[in-house]
Amino acid sequence: MKKRWFICLIIGIIMITGGCLGYLQFGRDMDVYGSHAMTADNYHEERLTVVVNKLYVADQKACAEEIVKRCRENSFKSVRFSYDQSIPNALYVTVYASKRQAERGKQMFSFSYLPQDSEGTYNIIDDSEEFILEREE
Template structure:
């Protein structure tokens, strides 16, 4: 009787722990913590800091591509970029796993999407994504 009760309690604790870890890894959405832009007449670069809200980053390149898509689609939860004013010709992103890492400056990784000719603003990230290459730092 006592052994059966102990097993039930242990299984319950393990299920709660597994549920908590699953939520911390996959249950929260990434979001922008800060953004800034700089540019000249024919070139505009968007710099973004993203909080992933995950415990582990398994594939940095896939994660970078997802962030690029969210920037292109302007689909982050708490930030809307002003693409009506100017669409970026370059994108630089610093990625943090959690808010505490961002506050301490401990980035998970950095990447940028650049054109071959970085000075010429011929292409932008929304209309011409195929003209950009991913550079992991």
């Protein structure tokens, strides 16, 4: 009887732990933690702090592409960009695992999304084929 109770307890602990870890990795959505815009003449630069709400990010390039996609679609949960005023010509993003990591300054990675040709006035929505995503070290 004690053996059966012990096995049930171990299985319960494994299920609870697995569920908690699953939630921490897959149950929460990324969001913007902070943003800063700079505009001068026809140039608009957006600097974002994004919290991915994950324990780890296996493919940082895919994560960065998803962030850019959400910026282009203006589909973050807590932030709406005012693209009717101006659309960013440059995007700089710092990515953190959680809000707590952002408060501590422990970033996962950062990247920029910039036009290949710095002479043009391209923006991230209308001219996405002109941009290069570059992970910064």
